[in-house]
Amino acid sequence: MQNIAPDARVRYRERLSPSLWLLVTIALAGPMVALIFIPAGSTVALVIGAAVSALLVAGAIALTPVVSVQGDELCAGRAHIEVHHLGRPVALTGEEARQARGPGLPARGWHLVRGGIDGVVVVPNVDPDDPVTAWTISTRTPDRLAAAIEAARS
Template sequence: MDSMTLYHERLWPAPWLFFAVALVIPASLLVFLPINDTAGIVVAAVLYLGCVTLLLVASPTVRVTDTELIAGKARIPVALVGEATAHRGEDARQERGPGLDARAWLLIRGWVDPVVRIPIEDAADPAPYWLVSTRHPDTIAAALREAKTSANKTA
């Protein structure tokens, strides 16, 4: 049986990050232009494109299906998660910083401010909760509630 996707999000880099990465262009030009103009331009272009490619390829996916939560390479059955809570602004900063439990499992991206905190209800799991960056924390929390509700009805 295929599971139905209730929520899907790719944590793409923010646009400002591509401008920040562009700083490799003048840096590589500064190093290579004194050696050879063509080599400097080629190296600058290759380095920038390589950095952009890495940013795009390394962007994790967050997905909620009717049976599991997938965050990056980690997955957990929805039956083992508690009531997710959405955090934005100062509340999200508190969750990522001073209020963070060192045992928590993290999927955090600096360019995505909101987070969702998902308690883990598996006694064998050393992580008390997952903290996941997302642009739509309320939507993920709602999708997890829906998945748990449908899982309880079928059980």
């Protein structure tokens, strides 16, 4: 018997987690909160400060968007689109990526841009019924994401 189920394997998956320096900056809120609770006791202040730091860092990591290509669908954060609606992806790094994230960012495009992540993949949307002209997605490995989208389109 032939397997007629669609190919649902994950071709690419990346969590756009914050940089280490941003996590350290977020964690510094804990000692500031601890200073507020010093009148209640130094041990209480220390425990509350550590808990606030841990919760903020865990929340920052848990709430980061995921970019994936699974089966015939590109998912970028909460948005998703079938790859047959997409054109050929363009992987950009360095100055080209900076241009694509800044002045070259299409006004009618869909964007998932994260600071601290250099690479960008720009994918044109060829669906005539969709008002979005292109998807601009930050990624640490733009070549791999572009290749995964191309493989899913084939």
